[in-house]
Amino acid sequence: MLPVMGTRICAGFPSPADDFLDGELDLTRILVKNKPATFLWRVAGSSMRDVGIFDGDVVVVDRSVKPKDGVVVVAVINGETSLKLFRRGNPPSLTFANKDMPAFPMDDVSQVEIWGVVTWTLHKPRA
Template sequence: MRLHTVAELPQEGFSTVRVPLMGQALCAGFPSAADDFLEGALELPRWLVPNPPATFLWRIAGDSMRDAGIFDGDLACVDPSLKPAHGSVVVAAVDGEMSIKRMVVEGNTARLAFDNADLPVYALQELAEVDVWGVVRFTVRWHVARTRQGR
C-alpha cells in the first residue's frame, strides 16, 4: 500500500468504494446487542479503505472512548484485516454484545479498556467470551450542528 502526503494527493482521479454502514449504533460504553443487518453504504475514497471487502462503518453511541477522540454520533471505519496490538482501538463482541474499546497488552495478557478517565475501569469477566471483530482505522465526525433528521 502506498501512503500519500497531502501535497501528493491529486486533485482528481481517485476512485471511490462503497463501505457498508451497520444498522445499529456501536456501544461506546457498556456493551449492547448488535443487529445483523446493514443500514446502507457510504462512498469513501479508495485510498482511505485499503481493504474494501472486509471494511465496514459503525455509528458510535456513548462517550466511553472520548479521550481517544471518538464521540457519540461518529462513524468508525473498522478493518478486520488489521492485526490488533497494544493501544489499538478495536470493535469486539463480549459475550455476543458489540462494543468499541482500547486494547491494552501487558506481557502475555490482553484486556479491553474504556478511554474515558471519568468512567470506572471496564470490568471484563474472567470467563467472558471475547471476539475482536476488527481495528478502527479512522473515524468520521461532523463539526456542524445536526438536527435529529441529520440535516
C-alpha cells in the same frame, strides 16, 4: 467520487492561490485498504472520547488488521458489540477511553472476540 478543492486547506491565513479545483477524491481509496473486510459503524456513547471518538461519529473498521497495543477495536464481549482500547499484555485487556468511567470489568468467564480494528474516525463538526 467527490471534487477536491486544492490539495490542502490552510488552517491559518488562506492563500488566494489555493482557489482552484484539483480533480476528484475517492474516499474509498483513502479510507479502505481491504474492501471485503472493511465496515462502517456509527458510534453511540462517550466511552471512547479520550481518544477522540465521540457520540455520532462514524468509524471505519477493518477486520483483516491485527490489533496492536493502544489501538481501538470493535470487541464482542459476551455477545455485546462495543468499542474498546486494546492493551497487549498477558492476558491482553480491553479498556474504556474515558477517564470519567469506571474500569471496564472483564472476568475469566467473559467470552471475548476482537471483531476488527478501527482505522479511521469520521467526525461531524462540533458546534
